[in-house]
Amino acid sequence: MVELKTPGEIEAMAAAGGVVARALAEVRGHAAVGDRLRDLDLVAREVLRGARASSPFLGYQPSSAPAPYPGVVCLSVNDAVLHGIPTGYRLREGDLLSVDCGATLDGWTADAAISFCVGSTSDDDARLLERTEHALHAAIATARDGARIGDISSAIGAIARDAGYGLHTDFGGHGVGRTMHENPHVPNDGRSGRGMRLRDGMTIAIEPWFMAGGRDAYRIDDDGWTLRSDDGSRGAHFEHTIAITDDQPRVLTRLA
Ligand code: MF3
Ligand code: CO
Numbered sequence: 001m002v003e004l005k006t007p008g009e010i011e012a013m014a015a016a017g018g019v020v021a022r023a024l025a026e027v028r029g030h031a032a033v034g035d036r037l038r039d040l041d042l043v044a045r046e047v048l049r050g051a052r053a054s055s056p057f058l059g060y061q062p063s064s065a066p067a068p069y070p071g072v073v074c075l076s077v078n079d080a081v082l083h084g085i086p087t088g089y090r091l092r093e094g095d096l097l098s099v100d101c102g103a104t105l106d107g108w109t110a111d112a113a114i115s116f117c118v119g120s121t122s123d124d125d126a127r128l129l130e131r132t133e134h135a136l137h138a139a140i141a142t143a144r145d146g147a148r149i150g151d152i153s154s155a156i157g158a159i160a161r162d163a164g165y166g167l168h169t170d171f172g173g174h175g176v177g178r179t180m181h182e183n184p185h186v187p188n189d190g191r192s193g194r195g196m197r198l199r200d201g202m203t204i205a206i207e208p209w210f211m212a213g214g215r216d217a218y219r220i221d222d223d224g225w226t227l228r229s230d231d232g233s234r235g236a237h238f239e240h241t242i243a244i245t246d247d248q249p250r251v252l253t254r255l256a
Helices: 007-030 037-050 123-142 149-163
Strands: 073-077 080-082 096-105 108-117 173-175 182-186 203-206 209-211 218-220 227-229 235-237 240-243
Touching: 007 037, 007 096, 007 108, 007 240, 037 073, 037 096, 080 096, 080 209, 080 235, 096 123, 096 235, 108 123, 108 235, 123 149, 123 203, 123 209, 123 235, 123 240, 149 182, 182 203
Parallel strands: none
Antiparallel strands: 073 080, 073 096, 080 227, 096 108, 108 240, 173 182, 173 203, 203 240, 209 235, 218 227
16 A cells, blocks of 8 residues: 655655755765764764654664664665665775665654765766766656656666666665655666556655666675675665655755
8 A cells, every 4th residue: 555645744754854864964074084884873863863853774674684773874885785784894085885864753754865985986986876866866757646656667777777787676765654665666677657656645765776887686795784786896876755746756855
């Protein structure tokens, strides 16, 4: 079942989304060579605490995970793309960092992610970052009342393939609202014109993640969380929570 949200509920989600956007901006602003990942988790915790928001990530444990998630952000470096744990690892010059954050405020949740390089950005990384973020925005542009989930999926898949990047339909986008993961699933590849019809009041997270090596395979570390490209190539991940409206899609995880 997919719950349609009222305008008031969407405003509440936008408030949660504003907290997510601030946390991501603060983490990005702090991230520097030599910083430990767990210090960046503390930066995000402070933003959530200051907003009286809780974290839908902290303690989250899907049946596939061996242990509850230990942070409020996922911090994935280089060949890690998703669900990297905030460890004592210290950032190095040129590391590609993906930061994923959620916040729950007054019972409503929003979820977003950004990727960027620490210090200098190689040309290859710049292209990977640009193409992945472009896929997010192209996908958002398709998300209109009456369109279908497959329109979002195919927009993402086409950009990855054109660029020669690997992608996988596991861990795609998802409905979001009262909880972090709701129906529908929004795969990162698929056929336009297929799948569930989008309706005014649906709220979904769209989250392309691409792997530079061009292979689609990934593996999960022994920690049960960290997802890496199987070929060791770098990955990037961008995500927004959006609301489908009777007009343009509304991005709920933007800085106010
Ligand atoms: N944005 C991710 C997702 O939607 C992050 C959740 S993983 C968590 O799946 F464990 F950290 F919560
Ligand atoms: Co998400």
